[in-house]
Amino acid sequence: MGYKEVCAGEVPLPLLLEADPSERSIASYRKNAWCFAVHSAGETIGACIVKPIGVKTAEIFNIAVCPPFQKQGIGSGLLSYTLGELKARNMQRVELNTGAFGYQLTYYQRHGFRVDRVLKNHFLEHYSEPIIENGLQHLDALRLYRVLD
Ligand SMILES: CC(C)(COP(=O)(O)OP(=O)(O)OC[C@H]1O[C@@H](n2cnc3c(N)ncnc32)[C@H](O)[C@@H]1OP(=O)(O)O)[C@@H](O)C(=O)NCCC(=O)NCCS
Numbered sequence: 726m727g728y729k730e731v732c733a734g735e736v737p738l739p740l741l742l743e744a745d746p747s748e749r750s751i752a753s754y755r756k757n758a759w760c761f762a763v764h765s766a767g768e769t770i771g772a773c774i775v776k777p778i779g780v781k782t783a784e785i786f787n788i789a790v791c792p793p794f795q796k797q798g799i800g801s802g803l804l805s806y807t808l809g810e811l812k813a814r815n816m817q818r819v820e821l822n823t824g825a826f827g828y829q830l831t832y833y834q835r836h837g838f839r840v841d842r843v844l845k846n847h848f849l850e851h852y853s854e855p856i857i858e859n860g861l862q863h864l865d866a867l868r869l870y871r872v873l874d
Contacts, residue, residue, distance in 0.1 A: 726765050726799070728806040733760035736772040744789040747852055754786040759814075761807045763790075763799055770794045773807045781817040804836050812873045820870045822847065824856075824863045838869040 733755045741751050754776060763771040771790040778784045785807070790800045811819055822844060823829050847866035848856050856863040 728763050731760050731762045733758045733774055736769055740772055740789050741787050744787045763803050771799050771803045773803055783811050783816045783819050785821040817873055822866045825865045825867050827858050833869050838871045841868040841870045
């Protein structure tokens with residue numbers, strides 16, 4: 726199992742839908758993005774899609790690991806690898822949107838991300854279907870950031 730940069734178009738759509746249920750949204754950031762992935766037995770089992778949004782700032786638009794491979798440290802390895810690659814590209818800051826509750830928030834915080842601001846009604850305004858987790862609907866998103874030092 727190894728982490729490497731790939732073409733974002735190579736990543737299977739069902740994997741990206743694990744993190745973002747909107748195909749339209751995925752299409753909007755997939756083109757010309759940087760993509761870091763992890764493979765097992767020739768299959769892509771995890772991917773992270775990133776784009777520069779400023780001279781020294783990048784945004785993580787999607788990070789996902791195939792469900793059978795989750796909770797085994799692969800996503801943490803992929804995020805660490807991605808942050809290292811961004812630093813090597815002279816990025817100084819990484820930003821992303823995530824839900825205001827759930828294990829994903831803890832996952833990012835364990836990797837040094839902090840809350841920048843609340844995006845009120847983000848999930849209501851940007852997704853046509855309700856996004857439910859643990860029986861609770863996601864309404865607001867958090868904008869997180871991490872400084873790469
Ligand atoms: C978020 C994700 C990329 C993490 O990848 P992973 O390989 O599971 O990551 P790790 O094994 O390194 O685990 C990271 C943490 O997430 C927790 N976790 C992972 N999957 C989980 C799940 N389905 N339910 C609850 N906790 C989960 C792990 O227990 C671990 O928590 P800890 O640090 O408190 O021990 C992966 O779970 C995933 O693809 N989730 C669905 C897509 C998604 O939500 N992407 C992020 C969008 S904001």
